[in-house]
Amino acid sequence: MRKILRAVAWSAGALVLMLVVAGGGLYFASQHRLDRTWSVAGHTVPVPTDSLALERGRHVAFALSKCADCHRTDLGGGQFIDEAPVARLYAPNLTRGKGGIGAAYTDLDWERAIRHAVRPNGDGLLFMPSLEFQFLSDDDVGALIAYLKALPPVDRESVPNRVGPIGRALYMKGDLVLVPAERVAHDQHPTAVPMSVSAEYGKYLAEVGGCTGCHGEGFSGGKIPGTPPDWKPASNITPTGIGHYKEEDFFRAMREGVRPGGAPIDSLMPFRFTKLMTDDEIRALYLYLRTVPAKPFGGR
Ligand code: HEC
Ligand code: HEC
Numbered sequence: 001m002r003k004i005l006r007a008v009a010w011s012a013g014a015l016v017l018m019l020v021v022a023g024g025g026l027y028f029a030s031q032h033r034l035d036r037t038w039s040v041a042g043h044t045v046p047v048p049t050d051s052l053a054l055e056r057g058r059h060v061a062f063a064l065s066k067c068a069d070c071h072r073t074d075l076g077g078g079q080f081i082d083e084a085p086v087a088r089l090y091a092p093n094l095t096r097g098k099g100g101i102g103a104a105y106t107d108l109d110w111e112r113a114i115r116h117a118v119r120p121n122g123d124g125l126l127f128m129p130s131l132e133f134q135f136l137s138d139d140d141v142g143a144l145i146a147y148l149k150a151l152p153p154v155d156r157e158s159v160p161n162r163v164g165p166i167g168r169a170l171y172m173k174g175d176l177v178l179v180p181a182e183r184v185a186h187d188q189h190p191t192a193v194p195m196s197v198s199a200e201y202g203k204y205l206a207e208v209g210g211c212t213g214c215h216g217e218g219f220s221g222g223k224i225p226g227t228p229p230d231w232k233p234a235s236n237i238t239p240t241g242i243g244h245y246k247e248e249d250f251f252r253a254m255r256e257g258v259r260p261g262g263a264p265i266d267s268l269m270p271f272r273f274t275k276l277m278t279d280d281e282i283r284a285l286y287l288y289l290r291t292v293p294a295k296p297f298g299g300r
Contacts, residue, residue: 030168037122042112057147063276076154087167090159097153117180124181135207202288222298239294
């Protein structure tokens with residue numbers, strides 16, 4: 001009997017030891033990757049100062065790229081994911097106020113953070129959607145920078161981000177784009193994209209609008225990586241999923257957050273911001289989504 005008990009105690013001890021070693025290994029391996037610094041030159045873009053450009057910049061920050069979804073409506077920063085096992089993510093204060101980065105940032109620093117996900121000191125930014133924002137044209141990123149520089153200062157200290165064990169495991173497995181700088185094409189950005197009611201402009205809006213970040217690269221939907229188990233998966237927005245949508249149905253989805261039958265769409269879908277898109281932009285997006293290859297739900 002004592003022998004058996006000792007054997008059980010030993011194997012339990014060995015199991016705990018294995019877990020500690022595996023956990024430590026995961027921690028060190030992921031930390032090593034997270035600590036990598038990036039020497040990215042970035043691109044100098046013209047930063048205009050006229051009121052038309054500032055208005056365009058505001059439109060990019062709210063209606064198109066939805067910076068305010070994470071950095072809050074005053075862009076003074078806030079927590080947007082608080083799931084300790086995965087991550088506690090805080091989008092920092094972008095203004096010139098106390099605790100904000102605005103006063104210290106040069107135009108080039110802005111460009112590097114937005115399109116490359118790299119901080120002025122070379123750190124890779126965590127979870128900042130630059131995989132989508134890398135497609136912003138020079139014109140739009142210039143207008144956006146102009147708008148951000150002119151923001152009213154907000155005094156609010158930002159909180160450093162933390163990645164938990166599940167977040168680290170998903171990251172190491174390749175299921176979570178935790179460090180977008182690892183995947184951004186650092187040397188290719190469009191200079192200008194002609195605005196028109198066309199599938200081509202719709203593709204641009206889908207890219208810089210983060211649709212792919214949640215609905216997946218092929219728009220086929222599924223679980224949004226890194227989100228808690230009880231969060232709704234994103235819908236299939238290829239023709240298999242929304243092929244039955246008429247243009248007016250798509251307008252209602254983007255503006256009112258309801259499906260064709262009137263059923264509500266979960267507010268995880270950012271219609272607070274998509275409703276700010278112009279009629280022409282929504283039409284262009286609709287045209288584009290009709291051209292993407294049909295896929296089954298979650299099919300990549
Ligand atoms: C999905 C949420 C999300 C959205 C949307 C988002 N950001 Fe961020 N952003 C973050 C997080 C999180 C960080 C902090 C990353 C870190 O600390 O490593 C960050 C960091 C930044 C930084 C670097 C700040 C610093 O500490 O040096 C800038 C600049 C920035 N974001 C600008 C923007 C702009 C402009 C937009 C819209 C075009 C935007 N962000 C949209 C989540 C977001
Ligand atoms: C932050 C994540 C997120 C982003 C960004 C996002 N969506 Fe969604 N979207 C969702 C989720 C989650 C649902 C499903 C909600 C539900 O099941 O009620 C959804 C649902 C939808 C629906 C309803 C489809 C249906 O009938 O089920 C449409 C249409 C849609 N999104 C289009 C878009 C477009 C176009 C964009 C880009 C401009 C976009 N979404 C960006 C998360 C997102």
